Amino acid sequence: MNFLWDIVLRAQKQGWREEELFFQQAKEYSPFYEQTFSYINETSISQGVIEVNLLYRFAGIFQELLHPEDYETEEAQYEEFRRYLIDILLHMILFSDLRHGLTRREIYIDRLLIELRNGSYWKEATEDFALIEADRQNRLAALLLTQMETGSSLKKFRKALRILYPNALLYQIKEERKKLILYLAEEENEQRKRTIRLAKDLFLPIGFELRVFWKYHFGIIGVEDTMQLDKIALY
Numbered sequence: 001m002n003f004l005w006d007i008v009l010r011a012q013k014q015g016w017r018e019e020e021l022f023f024q025q026a027k028e029y030s031p032f033y034e035q036t037f038s039y040i041n042e043t044s045i046s047q048g049v050i051e052v053n054l055l056y057r058f059a060g061i062f063q064e065l066l067h068p069e070d071y072e073t074e075e076a077q078y079e080e081f082r083r084y085l086i087d088i089l090l091h092m093i094l095f096s097d098l099r100h101g102l103t104r105r106e107i108y109i110d111r112l113l114i115e116l117r118n119g120s121y122w123k124e125a126t127e128d129f130a131l132i133e134a135d136r137q138n139r140l141a142a143l144l145l146t147q148m149e150t151g152s153s154l155k156k157f158r159k160a161l162r163i164l165y166p167n168a169l170l171y172q173i174k175e176e177r178k179k180l181i182l183y184l185a186e187e188e189n190e191q192r193k194r195t196i197r198l199a200k201d202l203f204l205p206i207g208f209e210l211r212v213f214w215k216y217h218f219g220i221i222g223v224e225d226t227m228q229l230d231k232i233a234l235y
Helices: 004-013 059-066 071-099 104-118 123-129 134-150 154-164 190-203
Strands: 022-025 049-052 169-172 179-184 209-214
Touching: 004 049, 004 071, 004 134, 022 071, 059 071, 104 123, 104 134, 123 190, 134 154, 134 190, 154 169, 154 190, 179 190, 190 209
Parallel strands: 022 049, 179 209
Antiparallel strands: 169 179
8 A cells, every 4th residue: 555546545445535534745754655654564544634755756746845945934834725735736636546547437337336326326226325335336336337238137136146245145946937035144134134125126137036034044955054943944
């Protein structure tokens, strides 16, 4: 985690919003790194004030701001202004940094994420979508874009379930192919019910029916683990 964009992406995964981060020049830093953490291999953000070495990549932009010619006069009169100007400029640079090298597909995914979060894609899904961690939101948005390009399918629904619940088991009834059974080794609660509802509404093809079993698996003759007393769900 050396560059500004990498630091901010890690911060966002921890729940920080970009507007909560304040960037400033570090008092102590190495000329060989942009980050100025106490440990070179630091992987988390513990506070909203992010200190960086501005001279590592941006000396041409910040050198004069950091070393005014008339130091005593400038320091006394413009210190607060310089602090906020540096923060504003770094947020502008970050905007470019985060988008450098983006493909058209990544831009579409980013747009979908914005629409899913603000309700413009589908208003009723916004609150349910907000219950999901940011990295899983990104994966669901990418899957949704694929669905928009190629159409819905049971395979995509399975992928959506695996994103939300990696250990989920989805069964298809042999005699009735459009009836599905989902088993989750989780306690049933409102949040989990809402995320499953979201996956159904976004990805389950029209005409399919889904029944969900929570915590206890339904009994399968010949499969000993599903035939334990007091741990069998009735089908």
